[in-house]
Amino acid sequence: MTRKYSALAATLALGLAAIAGSAHADEAKKPMEKCFGVAKAGQNDCAAGAGTTCAGTSKTDYQGNAWKLVDKGTCVTIKTPKGHGTLEAKA
Template sequence: MNSRNIFANATIAGSLAAALAMIAAPASAAPKPPQPTMDKCYGIALKGDNDCAAGAGTTCAGTASADYQGNAWKYVAKGTCDTIKTPKGMGSLEPIKS
């Protein structure tokens, strides 16, 4: 194999590795855009299924480290948050202190 082929193969391998890294990264790392017909409901999201951060332990969408984490929120239909029951209590329009 000559040096030109080695360089071309290395370039292709590097491009493939970069593409795979982008695919493997969380697709929803940014906050979900505002939803005018929805409320932010704290304490109802499952691990890794929050719509954005609300404090320590989360950085943004999909980063809740535990089920029903009190400082992670998820969008729900307006007026329904405090009717959502979880094993830890009810949903809240404000962060839930643990």
């Protein structure tokens, strides 16, 4: 009886892992774009510009030369206290 439940649990776990994996793969296929000026301090994606070296190195909220990947077409609609996101770095 224990073997039967172990096999059932293993099958269920594999099924859930497959579903989670395919959901993640679908998200990875979404077209994305770099959006400048929308990341909070320390939450930018890589290559933030002068004064930073890579992901998580921006010094201030909504730093103009720090970018974050967002869904394509949404960048300029993201509003922050410093204005909207842009597709090009701000000084």
